[in-house]
Structure formats: C-alpha cells, structure tokens
Amino acid sequence: MSNKIKLLRKFNRDYFNRLRVFDSHYNNNFSVTETRILYELSIHNKLTLKEISEVLHIDTGYASRIIKKYTNKGYISKVSDNNDKRSNYLSLTTLGEKIADDINKFENQRINSILEKLDSDSQSKLIDAIDTAYSCLNPKKESLPIIRTHQPGDLGTITHFHGKYYADTYGYTEIFEAFVAKDFSEFILNFDKKKDVFYIVEKNGKVEGSIALQHRSNESAQLRFFYLSPALRGFGIGRILMNKIMNFAKKTKYKHLFLWTHKGLDGAHTIYEKNGFTMTETKIHSLWKENLEEQMWELNL
Structure with missing residues (x-):
C-alpha cells in the first residue's frame, strides 16, 4: 500500500x-x-x-x-x-x-465544535485545504462557497452589493447605499469580537454574501447586512448563515435579537420565521423609495 x-x-x-x-x-x-x-x-x-x-x-x-x-x-x-x-x-x-432543519443545525454545531478548537489561521488553512481537495476530486465543478469572518476590503464590497442590488431590484436610490455605508462604518468602528460577528460568503475568491450581528446592549443584538448573491440562493446557504448567527447569539448569551427588513423579501422572511422571529412593528417612509414598508422582527431567546 x-x-x-x-x-x-x-x-x-x-x-x-x-x-x-x-x-x-x-x-x-x-x-x-x-x-x-x-x-x-x-x-x-x-x-x-x-x-x-x-x-x-x-x-x-x-x-x-x-x-x-x-x-x-x-x-x-x-x-x-x-x-x-x-x-x-x-x-x-x-x-x-x-x-431536516433540526438535523442541519445539529450538523452545523458538530462542524463548529471542530472549528472552535482551531485558531483563525488554522481554520483558514483547513478550509483552503478542503476547497483544494474538492477541486481536485471534482475538476469540472466549481469550488465550494466558504464562510469566513470579515477582513479588510469586505466593507466596501458588501456596501456596493447592497447599493447595486436594491437599486436594480427594488428601485432604491443612492440614499440607501449611503445609509448602508454609514451603518457599516459605525459597526466596524465599534466592533467588539466578544459581542459582534460579521460573516462573509466567498466563492472562487469573490465575496458573494454576508450576515452580521451587532450588539446593542449586553442582552440585545441586531441582525444586519444579510445578503446573498442570486447565483448562490436556493442551496441552503442562507439557512447556514442564520444558524451561525443563532449559535453565536446563544454562545454570547443574548436574550433578545431584532432586525429591520422590508415587505417583499419573502425568502429572508421565511428563514427568520423558521428561527422563531416574529414581525412586531411596521412603518412607512420614503427615505430611499416612495411609501416603503419597513418591518421590525424580534426574537426572545
């Protein structure tokens, strides 16, 4: 042998x-x-x-x-x-x-328990090695998406994605992109790695999605910047991102989570509902689109 x-x-x-x-x-x-x-x-x-x-x-x-x-x-x-x-x-x-969702959560916890024993450099090496192995064994298939924490350069890329996607799909003005840039800046300038997390989806070296949890107090946090490129939707990646956020929230011992979204994002709303969020407030404004209905969703842990 x-x-x-x-x-x-x-x-x-x-x-x-x-x-x-x-x-x-x-x-x-x-x-x-x-x-x-x-x-x-x-x-x-x-x-x-x-x-x-x-x-x-x-x-x-x-x-x-x-x-x-x-x-x-x-x-x-x-x-x-x-x-x-x-x-x-x-x-x-x-x-x-x-x-299937329960099993998927359990599987994610099982993998996360392996990753938690490694430092960030070892995690990156492991993921890169697995991606390389997958590419070698499946030369005709594209490499698998990877989920990692944020790094320099991600802020601008995700801001661009939000601005471009919501303008093209929902008719938002550049005012929305400006608010996203402002919120991202606040998030990173006050980032606390013990209380906050910012996950990035990357495929073939390109950023394709994100999700974040930003602390608002010792017991409450806001889910933010949830985006996934259309090409990666329908493969369960959104559920995996949400599972990672929920695991982090429980590990951090948050008692309350909330988020702001808008009417019409049915795919995201389904994921929120499956994780126990309920819509608790709506408001109409015209900051970046006429008569836009924004919704607050909340979850008590």
Whole structure:
C-alpha cells in the first residue's frame, strides 16, 4: 500500500471519528444515508427516487425502503410528474422540513465544535485545504462557497452589493447605499469580537454574501447586512448563515435579537420565521423609495 493511500485512509478514519459517523445515535438515530436523503430534498425541493439514488450512489431498492419509511412517518410526500404519470417527485412535508432543519443545525454545531478548537489561521488553512481537495476530486465543478469572518476590503464590497442590488431590484436610490455605508462604518468602528460577528460568503475568491450581528446592549443584538448573491440562493446557504448567527447569539448569551427588513423579501422572511422571529412593528417612509414598508422582527431567546 502506497503512502498516499495510507494518508488518505488515515484522514478518512480520523474525520469520520470526529464526526461520530459510527455512533449508534448519529443525528438522533438517523443513519448517515437517511440524513443525506433529507438534506438533498431540503436543498433541491423535489427529486425523483432515481435522482436521489444517483446523487448518493446508492441502490435504488435501498433508497426506496428509506423513502417508504419516511412517507409513512409523514416526512415525505409524493407528487406526480405532469410529463410522466408513471414517475413521482419526492418532497419534504412541513414536518420533514422541520426535522431536516433540526438535523442541519445539529450538523452545523458538530462542524463548529471542530472549528472552535482551531485558531483563525488554522481554520483558514483547513478550509483552503478542503476547497483544494474538492477541486481536485471534482475538476469540472466549481469550488465550494466558504464562510469566513470579515477582513479588510469586505466593507466596501458588501456596501456596493447592497447599493447595486436594491437599486436594480427594488428601485432604491443612492440614499440607501449611503445609509448602508454609514451603518457599516459605525459597526466596524465599534466592533467588539466578544459581542459582534460579521460573516462573509466567498466563492472562487469573490465575496458573494454576508450576515452580521451587532450588539446593542449586553442582552440585545441586531441582525444586519444579510445578503446573498442570486447565483448562490436556493442551496441552503442562507439557512447556514442564520444558524451561525443563532449559535453565536446563544454562545454570547443574548436574550433578545431584532432586525429591520422590508415587505417583499419573502425568502429572508421565511428563514427568520423558521428561527422563531416574529414581525412586531411596521412603518412607512420614503427615505430611499416612495411609501416603503419597513418591518421590525424580534426574537426572545
């Protein structure tokens, strides 16, 4: 056996042990394959049995038995394909979505527990190494998005994204971009790494999204600057960003979170609702768009 093979097998054993993949209670008694099926359905919305088998490289009969089990439990529903009545699409029910979200949160906590043991430099080296490995093994696929904390240059990029996107999509004036720049400046000038966090989504070396939590008191914090480029939407990255924020808020022992958003951002509002936020206040103003309805959402932890 070559040293290269030994090294790869050694890494596989170590990584699987760290994830506790062989634990009989893995993900609250869901097996690895069962977890992956729920995950794939949560990010693709609907899949056929054949597609699930191909994605996971598992036997169709094995996948079918799991699907039958999940259907009986009310996790999965079947919808007929309009183009082929012999074929069914599979999608998660509301109950299935909740279970998938719970498992996803648990998985994120599991990975975060590994990262927390490393300093920032070691985390960057690990993520870069994993990204390189993924690119080598999947040369025809683009590199995976990475989520990191902010660094010099991010402020201007995210400000530009906010200004450009909201102008093109919702007709905001440059006044909105000016307010974003002002708020970003206040955030960074008063940044406290024990109370604040600012996550950046990066793909192929380009900034593609962000989310932040800014302390307002020892017990309250504001969720801010939540943005994800359209190309990365629909893959569960928004949920991952929110999970990281929620984990940080609980670790920091905040008792109250709030945010300001506006009417029409349905995708973001769904994520807020799934994390327990409720809309508590609305107001109309015309600072950067005529008769814009802004909304405050709050969560007591």
